[in-house]
Amino acid sequence: ERTEKHLIILLDEPTSVLEQRDIEILFARVRALKRRASFVFVSHRLDEILALSDRIYVMKDGRVVGHMEAGSTTVPQLHQLMVGRDRHAEYYRESRQRPPREEIVMEARDLSVTGTYRKVDFVLHRGEVLGIAGVVGSGREELTRTLFGFVPQSSGTLLIDGHEVRLTVPSQAADHGVGYIPRERRTEGLVLSLPLAVNVTLSKLPTSRITGAIRLSREIQLAKSWVDKLHIRTPGVEALCLNLSGGNQQKVVLAKWMNARAHILILDHPTRGLDVGAKEEVYELIRDLSEEGVSIILTADTLEETIGLCHSILVMRDGKVTARFDASPGRKPSQVDLIQHMV
Known part of the structure; x- marks a missing residue:
């Protein structure tokens, strides 16, 4: 003006x-x-x-x-x-990165969505953090949304826990133990006008076996247990999610899926909009989940984050997987290694 x-x-x-x-x-x-x-x-x-x-x-x-x-x-x-402390070599908690287990929990064979990506293959082991790197338009965002049923596959095969599935809506993915942490947590991950306790139990409501009514006392008990476990800073489980910080909102989204017993988590830019302290808490939680046997598919804000957090990395360009990297401790690729396959 x-x-x-x-x-x-x-x-x-x-x-x-x-x-x-x-x-x-x-x-x-x-x-x-x-x-x-x-x-x-x-x-x-x-x-x-x-x-x-x-x-x-x-x-x-x-x-x-x-x-x-x-x-x-x-x-x-x-x-x-x-x-309140220095940023150091342990920023991504690499010393806590343990080898994933042999069990395969998700596998894609020639997975394709017409006009977006084609013939994507990967395996995800129990406890593994698998990173997907690529620029805008590479197909990585659409791939992760296919894995949660937002974008149905056109062809190829997707297996979860050894069983072939064809996901057409997110509720099907959730039924198979897949959770999704969206980049837009305020609009896609939470109902901001509802209390923390309600948001935590949205994916698995505690109901009476006899009447089917929601058991409010159990809902509050569950929410309090997740507040303690994930160190969610809140005045109480009755607090509206609207009033929580970005980092604590992200923890509530995570608690929602852990309460639903998801064993595969898709993390779509999980640290976007968080300050450096909140990011470190998310990194700590990713290590905790991996150690507990939860498998994670990660699309991160930065290549540094992808390299630091992941066991293995897929690189995509123009809808195709162009490289695969072992990112175990001592064998981490450089950002240059990834970029040359991204552009």
Whole structure:
């Protein structure tokens, strides 16, 4: 809008859903407008904060814990202020990565969706974290949505626990023990206007065997147990999910599927929009789940995250699998290794 007044523009996590090229365009526009506008830029991406800002305020638990000129600090220093400890080699908990078990829980053979991806093969073992890497349009997003019944397969074979299945709706996937943590947790993963206890039990309601009525006391008991197990920070299980932080909302979505006893979890950008401290908690939970025998298919926000968390990685380009990598400790591929098969 054209105006003679000096503008104040608030940017609240504007890059969380943008590709790198779009981020660069946004930053160029911000720099061009700085002659007649001031900006407040809120972001959990510390490198972007340093690249765009003149001054930085760091907040933790509702309080300002640091204030400095952008040129006088570094990403590790900001990380330390935000989480109270240094970012170190164990950021992705690689020392806790154990070999997956031999049992195969999901297998795809020549799986295809017309116009999207074709002839995808993979096996997923119990306790394995399988990463799928690729740029927008590679087919990786559509593949994960096929595995949860959002996008029916056109051809090929999908097996869960050794049984051939053809998923046409998400409820079928859930019946086979598959859970889905969506990237848009606020609109697809939760009912924000309902209490935490209700959200946790949505996928498996505790009902009376005689009347079929929902047992509210059992619902509250279950919710409290998951709050304790996943360290969900909340005033109580009656609190509305709308009022929880992003990290705690993500834990509620996870609790929903663990309560339903899902043994295969599809994690679609599980750390998107989370601050560095909340991300570390998600990484810890992924390791916990893997050790418990839960199998995970991960599409991550960054290649660094994919490499750090996964046992094995599929790379997709133009709807085809172009490479497979062993990502066990000591054999992790580099980002360059992945990129050369992505573009």
